[in-house]
Each structure stands twice: as C-alpha cells, then as structure tokens.
Amino acid sequence: MHPMAFPLHRPRRLRRSAILRDMVRETTLAPSDFIYPLFVVEGRDVRRPVTSMPGIFNLSVEHAVAEAKQAKALGVPSVILFGIPGHKDARGTQGYARDGIVQRAIRAVKEAVPDMQVIADVCLCEYTDHGHCGVLEGGHVANDATLPLLAQMAVTCAQAGADIIAPSDMMDGRVLALRKALDEANQGETPILSYAVKYASGFYGPFREAAQSTPQFGDRRGYQMDPGNAREALHELAQDLAEGADMVMVKPALSYLDIIHRVKERCDVPVAAYNVSGEYAMLKAAAQNGWVDGERVMMEVLTSIKRAGADLIVTYHALEAAKLL
Template identity: 55%
Template sequence: MQRFRRLRKNETIRSMMRETRLHPADFIYPIFVIEGENIKNPVASMPGVFQYSIDRLGEIMEEVKASGISGVLLFGIPACKDEMGSQAYARDGITQRAVAYIKKNYPDIYCIVDVCLCEYTSHGHCGVVKDGKILNDETLPLLSAMSVTLAEAGADMIAPSDMMDGRVAAIREALDENGFTDIPIMAYSAKFASTYYGPFRDAAHSAPGFGDRKSYQMDFANGQEALREIYSDIQEGADVVMVKPGLAYLDVLKEAAMTVSLPLAVYNVSGEYSMVKAAAANGWIDERRIVTENLTAMKRAGAKIIITYHALDMAKWLAESNIPRE
C-alpha cells in the first residue's frame, strides 16, 4: 500500500515536502489616493482599507516599506470628474502627483498604476460614452495619454484595466513614441464582469452611473474566451497578463499558466477580501489561516504576482512564522 501519510506525520516533514510557499515579494498592495489634505478615510465596506490624501500617503508607504512586499498599485480619486475623464491624463492629476511623491520618497518601492477612466468620468464607465454606448476606439487615445503622463511622473509599470479592445497595442505605441520603451505593461487581460468588485467601487467612487460593464468586461461563464483575451494582449505587447478576480477564476489562471510563458498576475479583489473580513469579525473563520490558504491557492495555480489587500497582514504573518526556533 502507498502510505501518503508518511510524509505528513509532523510539521517538519510537511514543511520539507511543501510544494508552494508564499513570500512577501509575491505581493502588491493596492492603495487609493484621494484629492485633498489631511485625509485618511476608512472604506466602510473594506475594513482596514483607507483613502489617503498625498500629504498622508507616507503613513501607509512606511508600512509598505517595512513589510518587504514588492510594491503598490495606485488608484486615484479626483476632486472633479467630467464626461471625458480629463483628470486621468492631466499631468497634475491626483494619480500623477501621487506617483511622483512615491518615487521621490520611496524610490525602491515598485509603483504600478492602474490605467482606466472609471474613477475619473462623471458617468463612471471605463471609456468614452456617446448616446449611452461605451466607445472603444475613441477611448484608446485617452488611455494612451494617461499612460504617458503616469510614465512621465515616474511609474514603474502601467496596468490597463479598462478592457477596451486594442488598448495594449495603443498604450505600447504611445509609451515607445515618448521614450518609455523600458516601461512594462501589466494587462488586466481576463477581467470578468463580476459582482466581487462591489467594495472597490465604494473605495474608488467608480460605480457606473447607468447600465453595467458587461459589454466590455468578460462574461464570467467563459473560460476559453479568457484565454483568447490573454493571447491577444500578449500579441499586442503585454509583459505581464492578469486574471481578475482570483478565487472564482483559479481554473482560468491555472489553464493560462499551463499555456502562457509570460508572468501571470492575479487580483485578489475587494469582494473576496471583504467576505473574509466579515466572516472573521463574526468569529466564523480563522482570518490568518484562510488568507494563507487563499493566497497559496493563487500562487499554486500559477500566479507570479498576487495583488491583494491582505498583503501587509500576510507579510507580517510570514515574518512571524519565520522566527527562528530556540
């Protein structure tokens, strides 16, 4: 008889046999930056997550620095929104100034910036709207302009999340034409139209003012289409491709990992985070253990980069677990 339990007898042998290990360098921490001064607003639907004005951004950046995680993913919340999302690509926009602050004060922390119009438009959609329709090709120049101004501000990586067709190629061309050939693109390639985004839209003030995003974000029933989206973004010049959300789409992540040679990212999104927080607050689950299990599953499925609101906590727990035994 094959006795698998021989290699599970105690923690020492289990640790020796462990195939997948988490490390702080696996993690990217999302941060919401809001216009104004002396602001640290708690996000009601995301316990432990805040909106920061730039003058208080150092508070969370110090935590990021001490944690040993790889970097941050920035989302900007402007004071004024308009139909064209003009603050998204303004050189003095909230996100551009936040990037400049981070790269001046924390140059060693990798700074990724989300590229999308939804936080900046008065209608809350990710592209230009005309007669109730979200226009694809008319949106591409705006996303390209946003990418260039963020690169000028010092961003280390551009991460388009809008799901417009052709946006990776358009952004790559714009970056290259403006001398930013070394700035990589992490494409939100398989981004599904998901209910898991609800708390994020609370945090980023980005809920659509009408309709939904199903005409440009993916149908959650479609796995093969997700792979086609990933392959298309690779052909257009993406350096990293992403699956979003995480937990309900590990099958897509795993299949992509088996067929794609580029690094894969996964976004452990707001709804996944908030469900864990709510259950833990009620004493129904052990937060540390379930977060460790969830993030390990994402890495096991093939993610090289895990974007998660649990990043700082997980880094702390990993440090505690690595304390040498006497």
C-alpha cells in the same frame, strides 16, 4: 492483517511534524509575491475608512506614502495606485492630467521609496462623472475614441515615475495603443501589465465604494468578460500578448482559479491575479463574526491563488499576510 496489505507508500509519513510539512510543501508564499493596492484622494491628512473593506482607507498623498513605506519595510515590493480626483467629467480628464491625483501620488511614492515598484492602474472609471471605463457616444462606451485618452494616461503616469503601467479598462486594442504611445514618449522601457482577463464580476462592489466608480447607468458587461467563458479568456490573452503585454492579469481570483491555471499553462510571461475587494470583504466579515479563523483562511486563500499559477497577487491582505510571513 498481513503487513503487505498495507500500502508501501504512506503519505502521512511526510505530515508528522511542522518542520517536515514545511520541507515538502509544494507551494509557498512570500511577501515578494504581493502587490498592495492604494486608493489616493485629494486633500491633506485624509485617512477615511472604506466601510465595506475593514482595514482599507482612502488616503491623501502623504498617507499613501506612509503605507508604501510600511509595505516596503515588510518586504512587499510593489503598490498599485488608484486615484480619486476632486473633480470628474465626461472624458475623465483628471486621469491623464500631468498634475492629476494619481500622477502626484506616483511622484511622491517614488521620491520617498525609490526602490518601490509603483504600478499605475490605467482606466477612466474613477475619473468620469458617469463611472464607465471610457468615453460615451450615444449612451455606449466608445472603444476607439477611448484609446487615445488611455494612452495619454499611460504616458503621464510613466513620466511621473510609474515603473509599470496596468490597463484595466478592457477596451479592444488598448495594449497596442499604450505600447505605441509609451514608445513614442521615450518610455519604451516601461512594461505593461495588462488586465488581460477581467470578468464582469459581482465581486467588485466594495472597490466601487473605495474608488467612487460605480456606473451611473447600466453596467460593464459590454466590455468586461462573461463569467461563463473560459476559451474567450485565452483569446483575450493571446491578443494582449500579440499587442506587446509584458505581464498579464486575471481578475477576480477565487472564482476563477481555473482560468488562472489555464492562462499560466498557455503563456510564458509572468501571471498576476487580483484577489478583489469582494473576496477580501467576505473573508473579513466572516472573521469578524467568528465564523472562520481569519488569518488561517487568508493564508489559505492566497496560497490557493499562487498554487493555481499566479506569480504575483494583487491583494488588500498584503501587509497583514507579510507580517505573518
């Protein structure tokens, strides 16, 4: 065949060696990309495995501090804390109590690892006895009645030392309510990372075991987004930005890579994505069965989330991936 019949540009030339592939790689991961979730419970010396999430535990405060120290040593700059109280009630009062479990955990982590960025997840689902993300009126989650309670939680978490407040409840208007409450409490420098685009997903199942937050009736489709909607995500994004969100999050990640990409193109603030519990559990199960190379697929998954446009990735893989990096 005549030489000119071959292409002048052969992409394989840049794939010939590992060093060359590393040099021209478009998307790279670093431990600083990760946010590591921790589930904190009452008691002492508690390190209880979450059966559906191999390698993840319910942790008493001192063990949560130890995990935060390990994360920091591996170059992971941030943890996001979820609290599971000893007592739950209809209004989720332990969520916004000054001495609540998550507030105590925030103080302990900040005292032990001062330069760790501690994110407080703000939602009532772990703290209510009915498992919904707000207070109930007539059997339904009452949006406006929930906002003051979320605002109280944001303030007590910020006062405990949280560096970032992350509302995940999906109540309308909650970013503005939290921003006003934080400013009035002299916490005006505390940024808000809004779960701006959070879908009503089947991928949350293992999280609900870990956080003991399964709804006692119904589901969350009345306030979380329909998985079939994309334009609505941009509407939610615009609303949260207008209300004062400093950063935004898309949740889940893998089935919503297109949404991450759209959000990234539409806004100029940092974009996070939550590599959620079901995504983690599926990968771990496949790896344990020998069906996939767990480490390789984990890194491929995380790379795909960043390639789609996420600046930050909330992931249960954080420590494992940081060790490889």
